[in-house]
Amino acid sequence: MLSIGRDKVYYLLRTGQLRSIKIGKLRRITDQHLADFITSLEPVDEA
Secondary structure, eight states, X not given: OOXXXXXXXXXXXXXXXXXXXXXXXXEEOOHHHHHHHHHHHSOOOOO
């Protein structure tokens, strides 16, 4: 969805920029986590 590589996704998870949940041994990124990450990338317009 983000058109980035697996290594970049792991980096974002490791640095806390992208959140995820753990279900058993699996790590999942929810739609809300993805939306929050994208929102954090958008510049804040301080007019």
